[in-house]
Amino acid sequence: MSLDKNVQEINKKVAFLKSKSGSHSPSIDTFLQEIPEIKIDVDACFLSNPYATDLFLTYLKNDLIDTNKLRDVLEYYPPQNYAVADYISKAIGTPAKNIFVTNGAIEAIQAVLHNFLAKKICVVIPTFSSYYEFIKPHQEVVYYPLTKENDFKIVVNDYIAFVEQHKPDTIVLINPNNPNGGYLSKQDIFDVVEKLSWVKNIIIDESFIHFAYEDDELSQITAEELMHKFENIIIIKSMSKDFGIAGIRAGYAIMNEKRIGQLLSNGYLWNVSGLANYFFKIYCQPEFIRQYNIVRKKYIMNTQMFLSQLAAIEKIKIYPSKANFALIELLEPGITSFDFCMNLLVNYGVYVRDCSDKIGLNGEFIRVASRSFEDNLTIIDAIKNAVK
Amino acid sequence: MSLDKNVQEINKKVAFLKSKSGSHSPSIDTFLQEIPEIKIDVDACFLSNPYATDLFLTYLKNDLIDTNKLRDVLEYYPPQNYAVADYISKAIGTPAKNIFVTNGAIEAIQAVLHNFLAKKICVVIPTFSSYYEFIKPHQEVVYYPLTKENDFKIVVNDYIAFVEQHKPDTIVLINPNNPNGGYLSKQDIFDVVEKLSWVKNIIIDESFIHFAYEDDELSQITAEELMHKFENIIIIKSMSKDFGIAGIRAGYAIMNEKRIGQLLSNGYLWNVSGLANYFFKIYCQPEFIRQYNIVRKKYIMNTQMFLSQLAAIEKIKIYPSKANFALIELLEPGITSFDFCMNLLVNYGVYVRDCSDKIGLNGEFIRVASRSFEDNLTIIDAIKNAVK
8 A cells, every 4th residue: 555545544544533532632542542553652632741740650659559559549439529629628728618529620511511501601712612512402602702813812801892792691711721822811810700790600711720820930820719709700620731640530620619519419429539539639748739830830841942933833823822732823825734633643643633623713723732842842843844 | 545435536536427428438548537546457338349359450550550551541531431432332242322431330320310310210218329319409209118027128019019109200220239239130120121111211220230140150140131122221330349449430321322412412521531441441351351250259159158157147137138248237225336337347447337327227227248258257257246
């Protein structure tokens, strides 16, 4: 078989896998199983800090594997939801009654939408698709479109006017936003929440906030404190990206205690696995957090360098990002994002996110994640060669 | 502090922990953390096959730890629900479209009750409490009481008449039942389903079915095939008990494809962790299942011996069980189940389930799990001494 035929075959298989996995990339596990002839050197679909994974694995090895305590974590029932919230409370200084622990942030998103969304949700697009895919048939979505002209950044007053016009009962702000990384400052978020405090549910998804910064020390940012002032605030926290542990499925949401009481009164009994419970235990150890902040800052600095290098490449446009990824527009006429991604994958072993299924994007877009320093060099070289 | 004062202190702490954990035992992890002065030698609350845990750990060590592949399992997103259903399909010979993979059986129970229960559910009591605790305020529960006189066994015709009288839209049969282990033969289950086929949702919870048997070869039993004949059948499968991996949170439900389509259309995207995904991969390896059946039968034989030994102890009554536990009534006048459990825990290091919070039990009852051969000897000795 010629190389071209081979590529065509792989293209077909990838297209089939993508069609099965809806508006998300097939997992790398599914990929390797279904198309073993593809060799993925760098998974730049995957939005997580690899240095944080290293740190977690060091703890896991010392605490569980070398001590033979892994068995207890896998054999026994994990603690109930409220008991895990207790540890997290110590780590973040928020009362346990305001913490809803989940099987990844995605479970928090599902729980919030299925239980608190009434009739109408306002979603900023492009976005993470579950925010409109998880709604029920009788519910309505209104889309606030980000525009190329504004570099896909929310214009605060315009957004507020849009929400006031459409009167949704629920709004969602992912900050920084996925898939473009656009960031609203903490002050902007406070302004939005203050002016829209009549909205029943204000969801702030901070899945990527550990990669944003407002000062030279790259200090951690969060809008968690808003929950104490406004009882309609729901903050969603994913541990997958910042701590590099997507396979463990750990997340939580911060919200008013009445809502949490409602959720826990008839569900979510043992939704935290033994390993997620172990993660939350180390999450409340100051020494772990101290070490984590070092690898978080190292990764932010890598990422900022990576974004600058991407910006210097011709024939593509990088949109401003304070997350650990960039939305890239392909400027060469005639090239499609799917073909570009396939080229990167088959010829360079670099797997990036084709954004052709994202609603709210007009043009050919891909999303590229920052990985380790070395992997980022591979990604940059691959893209440089692919645009030639 | 005298021993008695010490025991009183511990009693208080245990009672407090129990009050916080609702109608379930506090996890062993919570116990050890909150009451470190207690030394638990045998956790006989915990209903799982320890030999299956050994087997799983051997696979995990060979496949993931010794090969350094554990990182991939913890770092990357696991496959989506439909992709995991594909493996399970190969293991159990049921189409993937009929398999809903879950974060433990408890997530399947919650999903089924929250999405398919309309107004009224019939629950056999005593039972696993989530079947009535997970219902919403506008829904009604009717309780079909098992009786001491009938050894807590369902009388099929009587049960059918009860359901016909109360006309619930949903019924639940746990087989064998928790907390007593009462077993309905496969033929009995078929008869019930045939006669009650007008009920909208018939839930059959097979969490403990791997410990039941109907022939001398101790062959595995399941009512899964009913799903092909009756579209109202929902079979719940927990992997926690039979495979000894409660900490991993792995389960699934088998049901009509329309229902699964409804559930997956707006949720349950990445609810299976990397380790649960790994478990389901080995679950479809015939060699793993061959080895598993050996430890399953070994454990059944241990358990049957354990039940006979319990039956021989004076001042307690054991009810018939085909599960991996026994419901025990304390016959000595004046003794409470709580005091008896505390005595076993503090003086013998044996943690058993106080059933005083179980609705539908009139008297003093405890539930004792079968563990390893050696642990069962410890449990028997402790109970023998405690009843003196």
